[in-house]
Each structure stands twice: as structure tokens, then as C-alpha cells.
Amino acid sequence: MDQESSMGAGHLQEEEAPAAMAKSTKRRGKQQRREGGGARKRRQQQEQQEYRLVSYEELPEYMKENEFILNHYRSEWPLLHAFLSVFSWHNETINIWTHLLGFFLFLGLTLWHLAQYFPQVAHLIGHLSWPISKVAENVSSNIGDVLSGAASFMQASPGLAMAAAAGAGPTTRWPFFVFLAGAMFCLMSSCACHLLSCHSHRLNLFLIRLDYTGIAVMIVVSFFPPIYYIFQCEPRWQLAYLSAISLAGAATVYALMSPRLSDAKYRAHRALLFVGMGLSGVVPAVHAAAVNWHEPRRNVTLAYEGAMAASYLVGTAFYLTRVPERWRPGMFDLCGQSHQIFHLLVIAGALAHYGAAIVFLRVRDEMGCPAN
Numbered sequence: 001m002d003q004e005s006s007m008g009a010g011h012l013q014e015e016e017a018p019a020a021m022a023k024s025t026k027r028r029g030k031q032q033r034r035e036g037g038g039a040r041k042r043r044q045q046q047e048q049q050e051y052r053l054v055s056y057e058e059l060p061e062y063m064k065e066n067e068f069i070l071n072h073y074r075s076e077w078p079l080l081h082a083f084l085s086v087f088s089w090h091n092e093t094i095n096i097w098t099h100l101l102g103f104f105l106f107l108g109l110t111l112w113h114l115a116q117y118f119p120q121v122a123h124l125i126g127h128l129s130w131p132i133s134k135v136a137e138n139v140s141s142n143i144g145d146v147l148s149g150a151a152s153f154m155q156a157s158p159g160l161a162m163a164a165a166a167g168a169g170p171t172t173r174w175p176f177f178v179f180l181a182g183a184m185f186c187l188m189s190s191c192a193c194h195l196l197s198c199h200s201h202r203l204n205l206f207l208i209r210l211d212y213t214g215i216a217v218m219i220v221v222s223f224f225p226p227i228y229y230i231f232q233c234e235p236r237w238q239l240a241y242l243s244a245i246s247l248a249g250a251a252t253v254y255a256l257m258s259p260r261l262s263d264a265k266y267r268a269h270r271a272l273l274f275v276g277m278g279l280s281g282v283v284p285a286v287h288a289a290a291v292n293w294h295e296p297r298r299n300v301t302l303a304y305e306g307a308m309a310a311s312y313l314v315g316t317a318f319y320l321t322r323v324p325e326r327w328r329p330g331m332f333d334l335c336g337q338s339h340q341i342f343h344l345l346v347i348a349g350a351l352a353h354y355g356a357a358i359v360f361l362r363v364r365d366e367m368g369c370p371a372n
């Protein structure tokens, strides 16, 4: 290109510059919007890619816990996504819901018993339920009425009437509520562990230890109602057994704080620690059976506690053997895996123990203590 024509071109460029610039800015704007939309789409696709369910092989090492569950894992999800996954299907959904519903079951039982024992709680729940009953005017059931009714039923129950007549009065409820609180703690920490431990290695380690602590707490607090009420008239035994199991629980939790014991290959060691704690209950159980051999409700409590022991032991067997998924890997990823069966049996065991605790409580309500 010669100098003149290049100058001409320069002149032309200068004249057309504002219009051309406006056009090119428009074009760039359109292009950016197109790119913006594309980038958003790409980001969304990337997110979907990131938060898709993955296979066992794709998991980071610390999450490889059960090689017979092949798919539907969440891996390294942000906390919010992990939290919201309570409402979606993956291989932990049933594990979460079994213990979440178990938690609400024990929460309901706790509120019901609190309302029975403390009429003011019944009134409070009655007040809380009032707006609900107002909204649902056609619903005839009023929780407050039911709970108040339960409270007056409790006050008029034959056991308490007998106790009042004997001058004994109702026995203290705190060991019973300690059990209910411990059961709720265990179920809720298990829930949190199954829901959120897919977030990161650090949180995974913390929640797994919280889960173990929950199990140890559940075992320790399960000793409280039977030991307290059976040996209520012999405080030395009460103190000896409750201190021993509390110390054993603390030692177990301390041992389980070691990261090595959280490893998948130490599954059997962990189970043995818990089973050992639970089975140590045989000592006070034999003692109690010998002391109360002629107590007419001995067989009922033994049946309840037998059902509890069987549920926990069979549950532990499922946990250890990883049956049925070991027989057909991949088939029970979502439903039917050993851990879900273990969870259901834990709730069954806790409910059986709750039944026994009610009997122990009633017996002590009725009998009081000769020494008192």
C-alpha cells in the first residue's frame, strides 16, 4: 500500500471511527453476553459434573470404607450441597433417614414423658400447639389436650397412687431422661456423620469420631435406668456400676480418638470395644436377677433386655460381615445394605431398652425403698 492511499485510509478510519467503534462495542457486548451465557452454562455443567454421584474407584482414599458398595457416592461436596442431599437419593440416604426418624421418635417420647412428669411442659406444648390447631380448625386432635390428658393419667396411675399411699411418692426420673438424651445424641451424631462426612477429610475424621462417641454414650446411658432403679436401695452398687461403665465409656472414646482406629480395616476392633462395653452389663444383670429373683416382673424385663442384646449383637454382625452387599456387590448400593440393617436394629434395640426402663421405673415407683 502507497503512502497516499494509506493516508486516505487513515482519514477514512478517523471519520468512520465513532460509528465503527459503536458497532464494534455492540458486537463485543453481544459476544460477551453470548460468552457470559456460555460461561454460565459451562459453570453449571461443571458444577453438575462436580456434584454428580461417583463410583467407589473415584473416591479419595479416606472415603473408601466399603468396597462392596460400588456406586452413588457423594465425594468432596460443599457443605450446603451435602446438607441438602438429605432430600436426594444416594447411598447414604436410608442411613441418614433411619436415624433421623429414630431421633424424632425419641424426641417425641422425651417430650411425652416430660409432659407426664412436669405438667408445665404439657401446658407449654399445649400453648405451642394452639396456633397449629387454630390453623387446622377441622383437625379435632389437640396435642395439648392429649398431653394434658396424659399428665393427669400419669398422676392418677395406679402405681403412683400406691406409691403415694405408701408415702414413697414417684421416684426421680433423671436416669430415665439421661438415657433418652443419650439415645437422641447418638442418633443425631450418626445422622450428621452420614450426611456431612462426604465434605472433606477433616470433617470426615471429626464426624466419624463424633459418631463413635455417640455409640459409646448410648451404651453408657443405657446402663443408667436399670442400674439406678434396680439398685436404688443400695447406693454403693449404684455408684460402683455407674462409675465403672462411665469410666469404660470414657476410655473407649479416648481410644477411638486415635485416627488409626477410624480406619476401615479396624472395623472389627471398634466393634469389639463397643460389644465389650455392652456385654459388661451381664455382671450387674446377673447380680440384679439374683437380688430380684422373686420380683414378678423379672421375666418381662429380661425379655426386653434380651431383645435389646439380640438386636445389638445381630446388628453388629451385619456391620462386621457386610452382608448382603458382599454377596452381590453393587446390588444393595441404595437399599438393603448391611449398614441400613444395622441402623434399624440399633433403633429396635434402643426401643426394647426403653420398654425395660419403663418397667424398672414403674416397679420403683410402686415399691419405693424400704430404707427411705
Ligand SMILES: [Zn+2]
Binding pocket: 095, 190, 194, 339, 343
Ligand atoms: Zn451408621
